[in-house]
Amino acid sequence: MKRGFTLVELLAVVLIVAILTGVGVPQYRKAVDKARVTEAEAMLRTLYDASERLAGEFGYRSYVELVNQKGEAGYSVERFDRFDASRLPAGCTLGSGGISVTGVLNCSRFLYRILVRGSNERSYVAAKLLTGTYKDTYVMLDRDTLELYCQPKTAGDTDFCDMLGLDVVNAGFDF
Numbered sequence: 001m002k003r004g005f006t007l008v009e010l011l012a013v014v015l016i017v018a019i020l021t022g023v024g025v026p027q028y029r030k031a032v033d034k035a036r037v038t039e040a041e042a043m044l045r046t047l048y049d050a051s052e053r054l055a056g057e058f059g060y061r062s063y064v065e066l067v068n069q070k071g072e073a074g075y076s077v078e079r080f081d082r083f084d085a086s087r088l089p090a091g092c093t094l095g096s097g098g099i100s101v102t103g104v105l106n107c108s109r110f111l112y113r114i115l116v117r118g119s120n121e122r123s124y125v126a127a128k129l130l131t132g133t134y135k136d137t138y139v140m141l142d143r144d145t146l147e148l149y150c151q152p153k154t155a156g157d158t159d160f161c162d163m164l165g166l167d168v169v170n171a172g173f174d175f
Helices: 007-057 063-070 159-164
Strands: 104-106 110-115 124-129 138-142 148-151
Touching: 007 063, 007 110, 007 124, 007 138, 007 159, 148 159
Parallel strands: none
Antiparallel strands: 104 110, 110 124, 124 138, 138 148
């Protein structure tokens, strides 16, 4: 007598694998998205620290004060000690990244920029997601509170922000 699996046993195994895949793939994608945002958060904090050091070198208490006094020209990301041409993070370049503004750090997954507003308005260090389902969503570090916020691509598309546990803010950024 030959031994083997019956059709019912094979169908049961296929069904179990399909259910596990249906549950596992979305969880995997969430984990990947969270890891990418953690990468962005580290770079946002690095940019914040480098900008504050630059302001200190010129005798200002903060980068916002420096930019409000002297203007952003000449004091953007290209000027930060952490981002000279020889010490750029892997996969990153300085420059516009195909957009019309300067002072941008263009990396494979995110486009980073410091967005300084007037002294009475909030200023942020922002990362724009370049790929994936949530492309064009911003993750922002508030320069005053050092808290992370999220600006979704559209007002109704807040599930990414909710998944990350970030408050939604519409700072009106587009870069």
